[in-house]
Amino acid sequence: METKYFSTIAAQIFFQLSFCTTIISQEDPRQLFLRAREMQKVNGGNDSAGAVELYRKVVAALPNSSEAQLRLSEALMEIQDIDGALAAAKKATELAPKSAEAATNLAFIEFAIARRPRRSSDAAKAALAHAAKLSPDDPELWFRQADLCESTQDSQGALSAWLHLGRLRPSMTLGDQSVFVVAYERVAIHAYRLNKYNELREACLALAQESSATEQHLQMLEDLARKQIEQGYLGHAEESFAILAKLFPDEPSVWQNIALVQRQADRFEEALQNLAKAQSIDFDPQNSIQQAYCLMNLGRPSEAYVILKDLLSQPIYSEQDDFFEHARSFFSFCLLMLNRPNDLLQVMKSWNDVQENSLLFGQQTQALLQIKDNSSAHAALKRGIRTFPGQFIFRVASAISNDFLEREYSPSQELQNAFQQIHLKISAHLWAEFGQWDKCLEIIKEARDISPVHDFELLLLQSNALESLGQKKEALSVLRLCQQLAPGDSIIQNNLGYHLLENDGDIKEAASLIKAALDQDSGNSSYLDSWGWVLFKQGQFIEAETFFRKAIEANPFSPETLKHLGETLLNLNRHEEALEQWEKALAFAFPDREKLSDRVAKLKTELAIKALEEVEADQDPASDDYDGWQQ
Numbered sequence: 001m002e003t004k005y006f007s008t009i010a011a012q013i014f015f016q017l018s019f020c021t022t023i024i025s026q027e028d029p030r031q032l033f034l035r036a037r038e039m040q041k042v043n044g045g046n047d048s049a050g051a052v053e054l055y056r057k058v059v060a061a062l063p064n065s066s067e068a069q070l071r072l073s074e075a076l077m078e079i080q081d082i083d084g085a086l087a088a089a090k091k092a093t094e095l096a097p098k099s100a101e102a103a104t105n106l107a108f109i110e111f112a113i114a115r116r117p118r119r120s121s122d123a124a125k126a127a128l129a130h131a132a133k134l135s136p137d138d139p140e141l142w143f144r145q146a147d148l149c150e151s152t153q154d155s156q157g158a159l160s161a162w163l164h165l166g167r168l169r170p171s172m173t174l175g176d177q178s179v180f181v182v183a184y185e186r187v188a189i190h191a192y193r194l195n196k197y198n199e200l201r202e203a204c205l206a207l208a209q210e211s212s213a214t215e216q217h218l219q220m221l222e223d224l225a226r227k228q229i230e231q232g233y234l235g236h237a238e239e240s241f242a243i244l245a246k247l248f249p250d251e252p253s254v255w256q257n258i259a260l261v262q263r264q265a266d267r268f269e270e271a272l273q274n275l276a277k278a279q280s281i282d283f284d285p286q287n288s289i290q291q292a293y294c295l296m297n298l299g300r301p302s303e304a305y306v307i308l309k310d311l312l313s314q315p316i317y318s319e320q321d322d323f324f325e326h327a328r329s330f331f332s333f334c335l336l337m338l339n340r341p342n343d344l345l346q347v348m349k350s351w352n353d354v355q356e357n358s359l360l361f362g363q364q365t366q367a368l369l370q371i372k373d374n375s376s377a378h379a380a381l382k383r384g385i386r387t388f389p390g391q392f393i394f395r396v397a398s399a400i401s402n403d404f405l406e407r408e409y410s411p412s413q414e415l416q417n418a419f420q421q422i423h424l425k426i427s428a429h430l431w432a433e434f435g436q437w438d439k440c441l442e443i444i445k446e447a448r449d450i451s452p453v454h455d456f457e458l459l460l461l462q463s464n465a466l467e468s469l470g471q472k473k474e475a476l477s478v479l480r481l482c483q484q485l486a487p488g489d490s491i492i493q494n495n496l497g498y499h500l501l502e503n504d505g506d507i508k509e510a511a512s513l514i515k516a517a518l519d520q521d522s523g524n525s526s527y528l529d530s531w532g533w534v535l536f537k538q539g540q541f542i543e544a545e546t547f548f549r550k551a552i553e554a555n556p557f558s559p560e561t562l563k564h565l566g567e568t569l570l571n572l573n574r575h576e577e578a579l580e581q582w583e584k585a586l587a588f589a590f591p592d593r594e595k596l597s598d599r600v601a602k603l604k605t606e607l608a609i610k611a612l613e614e615v616e617a618d619q620d621p622a623s624d625d626y627d628g629w630q631q
Contacts, residue, residue: 029061033068040071041078048078059088066095070102077109085109100134104141107131111144121152132164139170139179146186159190163199166206181210188220198583200224201236208243218247225257232557234261234589252278256287259294265589266435268294285311286323292330296337296434305334325357332363336430341367358388365393366430369423377419378409392429397422400455420450425458437465456485456492463495472503490527493517498530507537525555533564541571559585563596570603579603 036054039045055072062068073088089106096102107127114124128145135141142165149157166183174182184203191200204224207217225240238261245254255278262271272294275287288311292304308331312324328351335344344367354360365384368377384394400421409415424447431440444462459482466475479496486492497513500506511534518527532547548565551558562585569578582600586593 029058029068032061033058033071036071036075040075042074048075051075052079052081064095066092066099066102069095070099070105073105073109082109082112086113098134100131100138103127103131103134104138107141108144111148114148115151121148124148125157136164137168139165139168139172142168143172143179146183150186155190155193159187159194159196159199162186162190163202166203178210178212181207181212201228201240205240205243208247213247218244228587229257229261233587234264235593236587237261238265238589250281252281252284252287255281256284256290259287259290261589263290263294265593266297266591268297272298285314285327289323289326289330292327292334296330296334299434299436301334301337304330305338308334325359329359329363332360333430333434336363336366336370336427337434339370341370345371358391361388362391362393366423366426369419369426372419374411374416374419375409378415381422382406393422393426396425400425417451421447421455424450425455428458428461432461432465435468437468440465441469454485456482456489459485460491460495467499472499475499476503476505488516490517490520490524494524494527494530498533501530501533501537507534510534511538523554525551525558525561528554529558529561529564532561532568536564536568536571541568544568545572557588559588559590559593563592575603575607579607 032054036051036058037043039047039051039054041048045051052072052075055068055075058068059065059072069088069092073085073092076082076085076088086106086109089102089109092102093099093106107124107130110124110127113119114121125145125148128141128148132138132141132145142161146158146161146165149155149161162183166180166187170179170183172179184206187199188203188207190196191203201224204217204221207213208221210217221240222244225237225244228234228237228240238258241254241258241261244251245258248254255274259271259274259278262268262274272291275291275294278284279287279291288307292307295301295304295307308327311327312331331347332344335341335347345364348354348360348364348367351360354364361380361384365377365380368374368380381394381397384391385398388394389398400418407415424443428440428443428447431437431443441462444458444465447458459478463475463478463482466472466478476496476499479492479499482489482492483496493513494517497510497517500510500513514527514530514534518524518531521527528547528551532544532551535541535544535547545565545568548561548568551561552565555561562581566578566581566585569575569581579600582596582603586597586600
């Protein structure tokens with residue numbers, strides 16, 4: 001009886017143990033997962049090895065759970081099993097290819113492996129790039145990309161990564177420095193090394209506008225601004241100097257440089273105001289000359305005359321000073337514009353070098369023509385054509401007078417008419433030089449009233465003046481007259497064709513004219529641009545792109561062509577490329593710059609929204625954190 005009893009007890013104990021084992025083996029993977037999470041160092045635990053064992057049980061129960069593979073990978077890293085961690089991380093990304101967290105974990109592990117001696121960085125770069133695509137706002141990813149690229153001498157890759165990191169404006173610090181500042185300092189270094197202008201500009205602007213900007217950062221911006229002026233990027237130069245002006249409002253050279261940019265962009269009123277600021281801080285004779293130039297372009301030569309007269313009367317300046325010749329030439333132009341040629345001739349008697357100075361001698365000759373001292377003008381023109389053939393007045397005289405100047409002077413009507421034509425053409429160009437189109441037109445009309453004008457260059461000037469004043473129909477009429485006088489001239493063909501394109505004229509005729517001009521000079525950037533615009537108007541965007549790129553290759557400093565190319569790329573649905581071309585155009589100064597700047601801002605917003613939508617579409621759909629446990 002007793003033997004049987006104990007046998008029964010043993011059977012019951014065995015049954016109970018078997019039952020408990022079954023319960024343990026069938027324990028909910030969720031509970032195992034949560035216990036493992038608590039044991040990890042990352043969550044404040046102290047048993048990463050134990051966590052690994054529990055995660056392995058979860059993975060065995062749920063082999064398709066990317067979450068379990070991801071946490072197993074983390075725990076393996078905590079116990080320094082980097083190879084095991086890599087295998088689990090790869091499995092996690094295979095199971096959830098759109099998981100940003102899994103991709104980031106794999107990227108960090110590959111980065112750690114790449115930092116080992118004699119290990120390739122290719123896998124790490126690929127993993128970091130993929131993770132960054134899924135988490136573009138994670139500064140740690142971009143920081144590691146930049147660090148890895150620098151360690152492998154990949155300057156272009158480092159530049160791109162540092163640039164993206166800087167644009168994120170992270171709150172992270174590196175030692176006692178902001179990562180934002182470090183990022184843009186590195187951008188500047190790599191951009192300078194790779195000759196990347198846009199990236200260098202972005203870095204300099206970002207660093208200079210920081211509250212923690214150092215003297216070195218500000219010097220970088222000043223150097224950039226001066227380089228921008230040298231390269232003709234006047235739109236960007238003004239922005240750079242405007243920042244410096246806010247930081248150094250008592251530095252006259254900053255205001256002077258802003259005025260220089262505005263002057264070259266034909267914004268004379270603004271330039272005049274900034275020159276006055278510079279002068280109020282520290283008088284500079286160069287500023288006086290620039291003030292006079294602005295006043296002359298604003299149709300105020302009498303005010304310019306006062307400034308220049310005072311400047312030239314100062315005994316401290318001499319004819320050897322660099323700026324002195326500019327002052328004298330503008331002063332002479334003022335007197336000619338004010339119809340005071342006798343005063344100019346009188347002043348020039350005290351200038352010792354008029355006979356050796358091509359510009360001054362030309363102005364003296366112009367004054368002689370203006371007072372109709374034709375005998376003296378005759379001698380001056382003969383000498384000028386021989387001595388200064390490149391000076392404009394003598395080129396005009398040579399073309400207009402034919403053989404008249406080779407004869408002895410005589411007061412013949414034919415010669416008087418020739419002198420009058422020379423005088424009027426030079427005067428028209430003088431007023432055009434300073435943007436005084438009304439006065440320019442008045443003089444051209446006088447020239448045409450005296451005798452029929454067969455000089456199509458003067459007619460081209462008239463059409464330009466009419467165009468500038470918004471008189472488009474009249475400008476077209478003059479261009480038609482030019483066409484009659486010189487039907488085969490490529491400049492006239494191009495100008496007339498482009499006028500038709502811009503003013504809803506006959507596209508077929510415009511195309512024929514511009515094609516004829518291009519056939520004569522296939523490398524002319526203006527003609528290439530015009531032909532590209534013909535193709536654009538005809539809806540042939542692919543062909544138009546080809547010609548705009550040829551035009552830019554011939555002349556990379558034309559904002560008009562860059563605008564046209566951007567418009568074409570926009571119509572080809574290549575919005576990012578269009579934005580790139582428009583931003584290049586904004587480097588320059590041109591009348592419609594503000595309007596294009598608004599379009600660029602709008603396009604940037606549209607592209608940013610589109611990029612955000614694409615990132616959201618690439619993310620995993622919302623799901624339980626413990627994926628695969630319902631399987």
